Amino acid sequence: MAAPVLELRGVTKAFGERQVLRGIDLTVTEHEAIALIGASGSGKSTLLRCIDLLEEIDDGDVLLDGEVITDPSVDPVAVRRRLGLVFQAYNLFPHLTALQNVVLGEMRAHGVSRAEAEESGRALLARFGLAGREDDRPDNLSGGQQQRVAIARAFSGRPRALLLDEVTSALDPELVGEVLAAVRDLKGEGLTMVIATHEMSFAREVADEVAFLHEGRIVEAGPPAKVLGEPERPETRRFLSRLLEAGRI
Amino acid sequence: MVRLRAVPRRGQNRGRLSAAAVISDRRLEREAAKRRQERRSQGIAAASTIIVLGGLAAWILSSPGWPEVRELFFNWEVFKEAFPEVLDGFWLDVKLFVLVEIAVLILGLAIALIRTSRGAALFPLRLLAAVWVDLFRGIPTILLVYLVGFGVPALRLSGLPTDPVVLGGIALGLSYSAYVAEVYRAGIRSVHRGQRDAALAVGLTETQTMRHVILPQAIRRVVPPLLNDFVALQKDVALVSILGPLEAFRLAQIFQGETFNYTPLIAAALLYLAVTVPLARLVDRMGGAPGEVR
Ligand SMILES: Nc1ncnc2c1ncn2[C@@H]1O[C@H](COP(=O)(O)OP(=O)(O)O)[C@@H](O)[C@H]1O
Ligand SMILES: [Mg+2]
Numbered sequence: 001m002a003a004p005v006l007e008l009r010g011v012t013k014a015f016g017e018r019q020v021l022r023g024i025d026l027t028v029t030e031h032e033a034i035a036l037i038g039a040s041g042s043g044k045s046t047l048l049r050c051i052d053l054l055e056e057i058d059d060g061d062v063l064l065d066g067e068v069i070t071d072p073s074v075d076p077v078a079v080r081r082r083l084g085l086v087f088q089a090y091n092l093f094p095h096l097t098a099l100q101n102v103v104l105g106e107m108r109a110h111g112v113s114r115a116e117a118e119e120s121g122r123a124l125l126a127r128f129g130l131a132g133r134e135d136d137r138p139d140n141l142s143g144g145q146q147q148r149v150a151i152a153r154a155f156s157g158r159p160r161a162l163l164l165d166e167v168t169s170a171l172d173p174e175l176v177g178e179v180l181a182a183v184r185d186l187k188g189e190g191l192t193m194v195i196a197t198h199e200m201s202f203a204r205e206v207a208d209e210v211a212f213l214h215e216g217r218i219v220e221a222g223p224p225a226k227v228l229g230e231p232e233r234p235e236t237r238r239f240l241s242r243l244l245e246a247g248r249i
Numbered sequence: 250m251v252r253l254r255a256v257p258r259r260g261q262n263r264g265r266l267s268a269a270a271v272i273s274d275r276r277l278e279r280e281a282a283k284r285r286q287e288r289r290s291q292g293i294a295a296a297s298t299i300i301v302l303g304g305l306a307a308w309i310l311s312s313p314g315w316p317e318v319r320e321l322f323f324n325w326e327v328f329k330e331a332f333p334e335v336l337d338g339f340w341l342d343v344k345l346f347v348l349v350e351i352a353v354l355i356l357g358l359a360i361a362l363i364r365t366s367r368g369a370a371l372f373p374l375r376l377l378a379a380v381w382v383d384l385f386r387g388i389p390t391i392l393l394v395y396l397v398g399f400g401v402p403a404l405r406l407s408g409l410p411t412d413p414v415v416l417g418g419i420a421l422g423l424s425y426s427a428y429v430a431e432v433y434r435a436g437i438r439s440v441h442r443g444q445r446d447a448a449l450a451v452g453l454t455e456t457q458t459m460r461h462v463i464l465p466q467a468i469r470r471v472v473p474p475l476l477n478d479f480v481a482l483q484k485d486v487a488l489v490s491i492l493g494p495l496e497a498f499r500l501a502q503i504f505q506g507e508t509f510n511y512t513p514l515i516a517a518a519l520l521y522l523a524v525t526v527p528l529a530r531l532v533d534r535m536g537g538a539p540g541e542v543r
Contacts, residue, residue, distance in 0.1 A: 054446055081452035091447035095465045104461060109452030157452060 002030040005161050005192045010060035020046045022216030031190040035203035038213030044196035048163045052085045081109050084154035084162040088169050090146045092138040098149045099134040102156050124152040128182045144175030151182050161192040212236045324512045331504045331513035338500035339520045342486045349421045357429030365437050385427035393420040398492040417489030425482050432474045436467035476532040480525050
């Protein structure tokens, strides 16, 4: 079995009185894509933010390539340079062009020269269908284009794992496909991913494993066909039938 | 003002072709009506301006004291004599304004950056910056000019400046750096927190995040309020006259004392206006509401 890239052991996180994560155990092996599903407010974003050290966890450990990264002695900047995170609301830098969004991290965080960063940045944008849009600012791009720029930006540092936080939730339905295609493309190259999503058919297609987050715990995890097709736990069944009613499956 | 492009007429086919190819009669009619309306409202605006200003002028010119006021404030002979000298002094105002403004922009930014910093090690600096802002924003600028201008030389410490222009500039700098720091800080805080998250997520340090992501957005947003403070500072430079340097207002006062005529003050006022009005129009252009005079 391949070595784990990410490992969470008993991770807990509270915001004040509100206990959001109550002991998360999760292992993501190399080249594996895990779909994180769960109701809105179940803590998917918080979990991804904790992995990327944008939130400090209360208890437990997060390991990246076997190294504990949640230790106070670890430099969070160095850790974030080895991970990529794509936000639900894109969070592109509005004062920069698409290309500048992609190369900023490369140049400032990874010390790549401008020429080199721009060359690979252009190639990456082209790969996600954005050739010719390099010099557009985010507000001149559609939501789907913005999110693809954001994916290119997160992937530009060739992260060990890419964390995707409901990357299609803010999009008009007709723009969802183009963004999912970009994620599929990265899966095809074997990138390790944690994908928080409400797109069950996409989870079924692209994920090697589905983890269902409920009240701060992963109550059920396994192959997509199993968790989404024949869920064992009543919580999972309730969640899936609610999605079904809403026409989201 | 709507201007129609000349549209080639297509003889008998007009109106039958698609709307895109030919402008329909209905649309021409509507646009003509719109132009008539616009012309009428412009006429009303012009008429009411003439009535108000004309009435005001007639009211003042017919006042019993007007002949004396004209002699005391708008004496052409005195103006001609005073203006060159007041203008000479005005260059000092301009120089002081430019130097203080540059210092204030840098100092204000530094204070704002300190106040928005996070590290525990910077706590003493943060406290100092907060006190600085409270103190110098809370004291009237004119009082600061007195305190610094007369207080510092009274200490008779060697190494401290004694030139009244420098001391006046320092007093203005203290006051305005506090205001400008708060303008920058408001701009920094207005940048959405997702921007910081995204910058950190691509691997930037806190400093790089501020420099490359937060500040460029913040500064763009605070240009109009900063220009507003420019205008205020340009006027407040006249406060330095309290300390004696021969700047425009002070020279005008001296002239006035000699001639017993206030026209030199009008000359000084015109010079201040020559700088503050263009600045104010620039402020409007960058952030004003449409429909206002630009
Ligand atoms: N910064 C925060 N401060 C306080 N509460 C938060 C914060 N971030 C998230 N929460 C709360 O944590 C819970 C989980 O939120 P989130 O992780 O965004 O869920 P999800 O992404 O699954 O919708 C929610 O109840 C939310 O209100
Ligand atoms: Mg979320």
